[in-house]
Amino acid sequence: MEREWTPLSARPEGYRSVVVLTGAGVSAASGLPTYRGPGGLWTADPELARSLVAGASLERMWSALGPLRAALAEVRPNAAHRALADFEARHVAAGGRFCLITQNVDGLHQAAGSKNVVEYHGSLLRSRCLGACGVIDDRAVHAKPPACPGCGGPMRPDVVLFEETIGVRQERAAKRALDECDLFVAIGTSGMVWPAASFVRGAEYAGAYTIYANLTGLGGEHPYAETILGPAEEVVPRLFGA
Ligand SMILES: [Zn+2]
Structure with a gap:
């Protein structure tokens, strides 16, 4: 009503x-698809949600979130x-x-x-150095965990995962x-x-x-x-x- x-x-x-x-x-x-509810990302692919919890490996993070960066490049x-x-x-x-x-x-x-x-x-358009370099703008669709341009160490997407x-x-x-x-x-x-x-x-x-x-x-x-x-x-x- x-x-x-x-x-x-x-x-x-x-x-x-x-x-x-x-x-x-x-x-x-x-x-952009919503997460919960009918047609939502988490509903269509519960495995995706499960992979995005605190403690997830960098490989899992990037394989789950990398494709979303590609989708973001298309939206206004x-x-x-x-x-x-x-x-x-x-x-x-x-x-x-x-x-x-x-x-x-x-x-x-x-x-x-x-x-x-x-x-x-956080933002999917940034990556965060796991060392001390902080965050950088990064829209690249990484297939595997990228190296920090500052120190060469590992980086993760600068987003908050479930239970983080x-x-x-x-x-x-x-x-x-x-x-x-x-x-x-x-x-x-x-x-x-x-x-x-x-x-x-x-x-x-x-x-x-x-x-x-x-x-x-x-x-x-x-x-x-x-x-x-x-x-x-x-x-x-x-x-x-x-
Ligand atoms: Zn670094």
């Missing part, structure tokens, strides 16, 4: 500090990515604060022009943004599993208004003040539009 909802620009609240969390649903219209930002980048530019120019936390590792928010992006699960810990910097940036937000919007992600579930509680604790936008609703008890149903590429431009 579709309910009426109001674009942010037509709401009287005048939110100053906005935090948006995005998941795979935002990139679906760009042609969609209307949802563009609307969020436009909103950030307008909102910040007007003196507001904006933080985009994304679970996606596809780099499409930055490609659309988003500036303050916390890549909560979120980067300290990302964790801190997300928490700081949530602590001060007055509007929190989760888009295209599973609203009641981690991290959305803990983010919405954090936002609620900060006194923020909370919106959940996704293809399917949550059903039952949940902490979001408002639910908007629909595909991200339609909902986001209308919700965040000028």
Whole structure:
């Protein structure tokens, strides 16, 4: 059942500090498959998910994630990515604060022009030296583990695998943004599993208004003040539009 909802620009609240969390649903219209649910990567290939857990060998990581890099070379930002980048530019120019936390590792928010992006699960467009050299931009589809151009040691994709810990910097940036937000919007992600579930509680604790936008609703008890149903590429431009 579709309910009426109001674009942010037509709401009287005048939110100053906005935090948006995005998941795979935002990139679906760009042609990237989601992970869970019907047609999802993990659903179609449970072995892929199993290979991407903490402690996986570098060979497994690269054989599972390498092909995804090839897919990323083909995709472009969609209307949802563009609307969020436009909103950030307008909102910040007007003196507001904006933080985009994304679970996606596809780099499409930055490609659309988003500036303050916390890549909560890292980026598939970077590789990380297992020594001390840090991360480098790397879009190459490596068939086997590549050598670090700095030290010659092994590198891994700069993404967070299942059961791995979120980067300290990302964790801190997300928490700081949530602590001060007055509007929190989760888009295209599973609203009641981690991290959305803990983010919405954090936002609620900060006194923020909370919106959940996704293809399917949550059903039952949940902490979001408002639910908007629909595909991200339609909902986001209308919700965040000028
Ligand atoms: Zn190195």
